[in-house]
Amino acid sequence: MPPKDRPLNVPVTELSGVGRERAAQLARLGIRTVEELLLHRPRRYEDRRHLRTICELQAGTAATTSGRIVAQGVTTLRRRTRSFFEFILEDGTGRLHCRWWNLPYMEKYFAVGDEVLVYGKLRSLKPRTIDHPETEVIDGGEERFIHLDRIAPLYPLTEGISQRWLRGLIWRTLAGYSDLEAQGWPGPELDGLPDRGTAVRLLHFPDTLPQAERARQRLALDEFLEMQLAIQRRRQHLETRAQPWPCGGDNRLQRPFLRQLGFVLTPAQTRVLRELRTEMSGTRPMRRLVQGDVGSGKTVVAACCGLMAIESGFNVALMAPTEILAEQHFSTFTRWLRPLGVPVQLVTGERKTWKPADKNQRELDAIVSRPPELPGLWIGTHALIQASFDVPRLALVIIDEQHKFGVTQRESLVRKGCYPHLLVMTATPIPRTLGLTLYGDLDISSIDQLPSGRGRVRTFVRASAQLPKVHAFVKQQLAEGRQAYVVYPRIEDEEHASGLKAVRREYQQLQVVFAPHATGLLHGRLRPEERERVMTAFRAGELKVLLATSVIEVGVDVPNATIMVIENADRFGLAQLHQLRGRIGRGAHESFCVLVSDSATDEAKERLEVMASTQDGFAIAEADLRLRGPGELLGQEQSGLPSLRFGDLAADGELVERARAWAKQHLNQEFNAPATTERAHPAE
Numbered sequence: 001m002p003p004k005d006r007p008l009n010v011p012v013t014e015l016s017g018v019g020r021e022r023a024a025q026l027a028r029l030g031i032r033t034v035e036e037l038l039l040h041r042p043r044r045y046e047d048r049r050h051l052r053t054i055c056e057l058q059a060g061t062a063a064t065t066s067g068r069i070v071a072q073g074v075t076t077l078r079r080r081t082r083s084f085f086e087f088i089l090e091d092g093t094g095r096l097h098c099r100w101w102n103l104p105y106m107e108k109y110f111a112v113g114d115e116v117l118v119y120g121k122l123r124s125l126k127p128r129t130i131d132h133p134e135t136e137v138i139d140g141g142e143e144r145f146i147h148l149d150r151i152a153p154l155y156p157l158t159e160g161i162s163q164r165w166l167r168g169l170i171w172r173t174l175a176g177y178s179d180l181e182a183q184g185w186p187g188p189e190l191d192g193l194p195d196r197g198t199a200v201r202l203l204h205f206p207d208t209l210p211q212a213e214r215a216r217q218r219l220a221l222d223e224f225l226e227m228q229l230a231i232q233r234r235r236q237h238l239e240t241r242a243q244p245w246p247c248g249g250d251n252r253l254q255r256p257f258l259r260q261l262g263f264v265l266t267p268a269q270t271r272v273l274r275e276l277r278t279e280m281s282g283t284r285p286m287r288r289l290v291q292g293d294v295g296s297g298k299t300v301v302a303a304c305c306g307l308m309a310i311e312s313g314f315n316v317a318l319m320a321p322t323e324i325l326a327e328q329h330f331s332t333f334t335r336w337l338r339p340l341g342v343p344v345q346l347v348t349g350e351r352k353t354w355k356p357a358d359k360n361q362r363e364l365d366a367i368v369s370r371p372p373e374l375p376g377l378w379i380g381t382h383a384l385i386q387a388s389f390d391v392p393r394l395a396l397v398i399i400d401e402q403h404k405f406g407v408t409q410r411e412s413l414v415r416k417g418c419y420p421h422l423l424v425m426t427a428t429p430i431p432r433t434l435g436l437t438l439y440g441d442l443d444i445s446s447i448d449q450l451p452s453g454r455g456r457v458r459t460f461v462r463a464s465a466q467l468p469k470v471h472a473f474v475k476q477q478l479a480e481g482r483q484a485y486v487v488y489p490r491i492e493d494e495e496h497a498s499g500l501k502a503v504r505r506e507y508q509q510l511q512v513v514f515a516p517h518a519t520g521l522l523h524g525r526l527r528p529e530e531r532e533r534v535m536t537a538f539r540a541g542e543l544k545v546l547l548a549t550s551v552i553e554v555g556v557d558v559p560n561a562t563i564m565v566i567e568n569a570d571r572f573g574l575a576q577l578h579q580l581r582g583r584i585g586r587g588a589h590e591s592f593c594v595l596v597s598d599s600a601t602d603e604a605k606e607r608l609e610v611m612a613s614t615q616d617g618f619a620i621a622e623a624d625l626r627l628r629g630p631g632e633l634l635g636q637e638q639s640g641l642p643s644l645r646f647g648d649l650a651a652d653g654e655l656v657e658r659a660r661a662w663a664k665q666h667l668n669q670e671f672n673a674p675a676t677t678e679r680a681h682p683a684e
Contacts, residue, residue, distance in 0.1 A: 039219070045154065150205070234441050261300070301425075327528065378391055482562045523548060556583050566595050574628075
């Protein structure tokens with residue numbers, strides 16, 4: 001059949017010039033079908049309409065030039081331990097030396113007389129030299145117009161594939177598929193963006209660079225549409241299939257709880273609680289994310305929400321990412337709720353508050369599955385997801401610090417009940433575009449107000465050479481009655497971790513530095529009873545300095561701790577630094593955060609400057625997304641986000657909004673069709 005009638009999902013071996021060996025090379029690039037070939041995104045473009053001559057090249061500025069090779073060879077240095085391959089390019093205005101260090105095999109790719117395009121930055125002017133440039137040999141022939149006198153795409157490559165060959169293959173494939181819209185790639189044309197078929201062509205061979213960007217945006221929009229349809233279809237299915245547990249409560253527990261707190265909720269907390277009560281009394285299961293900066297009072301809001309469910313006769317489960325945070329929550333909720341007669345249980349890998357000494361594992365599993373005498377709160381870590389743990393009449397699931405869990409873990413806990421309400425909490429503010437994708441199936445509430453009476457937090461960046469002065473300042477604050485955290489990136493010294501400090505080694509030294517003030521040690525490898533002993537002593541003021549790893553980034557609340565020193569601060573992400581800094585400034589005294597770093601990279605400097613310049617968690621989150629991107633920020637597997645070829649969550653907010661609106665409109669039409677499935681009811 002004619003090429004234009006072929007489907008896009010055929011193997012690349014159907015294309016002329018692609019045999020078994022070429023197909024194996026393309027597979028290393030993730031290209032197995034024609035569609036994957038045509039969606040292979042150029043990593044950049046090179047304007048070859050106006051090449052620079054060799055004499056016009058300037059040091060430190062990337063540019064493209066061309067010429068003929070007049071000499072080449074391999075030179076060996078230093079007793080044959082180092083070598084470089086070099087060719088000399090000439091264009092009539094000057095000569096350019098192109099070198100590849102310790103890569104002698106490069107000689108086989110070039111020959112004297114070859115015409116070559118070269119892209120790179122001059123390392124020196126005398127002679128003009130570029131180390132490890134990008135190159136492309138220009139052959140004569142009828143396809144020369146594909147590679148020269150145009151804006152040329154440059155692709156990610158693998159061994160055995162050249163830019164010229166891949167560019168020619170994509171050009172010929174696009175010519176063969178003359179009607180891409182007929183190949184199953186239609187889509188809405190929105191606000192001046194090209195149709196999908198045109199976008200694919202312009203992606204590879206644009207007439208202008210703005211055309212290439214509009215093509216990318218259109219293909220990114222299609223990715224976001226697919227993502228939003230999947231997210232919102234899941235939510236629509238839930239709403240059409242499930243009836244909610246009636247969890248509005250009657251305030252018989254919540255009123256005395258609020259009275260015993262000793263402080264009044266902020267207007268932001270009150271507003272969010274009103275939203276939660278409305279949804280927990282509504283006609284569909286609640287799916288809500290509550291985000292608020294560190295110290296904004298999310299835990300109190302979670303307690304009130306849990307009491308609504310307990311007042312209504314149902315159980316509540318709260319999952320935390322670490323044992324330290326689960327133990328902190330257990331201590332806090334026990335203090336708050338047991339005076340009200342509400343049972344509070346702890347479920348972690350090492351601790352179970354109900355575990356009797358004379359029970360074997362089979363009996364313990366039966367106890368776990370047995371409902372408590374009264375509705376209550378179950379607090380735990382990943383242990384809550386285990387098959388042996390089951391809570392009957394589970395009407396509310398609360399997940400703290402959701403970004404520490406994967407989407408699958410969240411769904412595993414929710415599936416333990418029959419469509420329970422879901423409250424997700426995070427103290428890591430989420431950039432809007434990321435929230436619409438990562439949490440697109442959740443409604444979002446923000447506690448955007450901090451309680452009054454909090455002291456100011458000042459942040460400073462210091463080099464390690466200034467540590468003696470930093471330690472002297474800490475000792476001065478300790479003498480005035482304050483307490484301090486010192487945070488390190490590692491527990492033990494490790495091979496290949498040059499320059500990174502470890503908390504166990506530094507503990508020995510800082511005990512002497514901060515004497516006579518008592519110093520404690522906290523990290524994730526301590527046994528639970530030892531962690532609890534250290535934290536209890538620090539809260540009570542018996543320990544003045546706590547040396548720790550990042551395990552303290554969430555759930556630790558000691559108002560008298562007003563100093564935090566973070567060593568190797570450049571090794572932490574912005575969101576993590578913000579969380580760590582949130583451990584101080586929780587009392588009325590002025591607090592100080594010192595970020596210690598010797599990193600010279602531009603990104604590390606920018607991140608630390610952001611920390612020093614603002615305490616706005618949302619501004620910090622946006623900067624973190626811009627600097628690191630969602631993949632590194634969250635981890636692709638952890639975040640549950642599909643990989644994006646064309647979309648950029650740090651820059652494409654408008655496209656995400658557009659895709660969300662279109663998907664919602666489309667699914668409203670789809671789900672407003674006559675229903676064929678009966679709704680499920682909560683099990684009694």
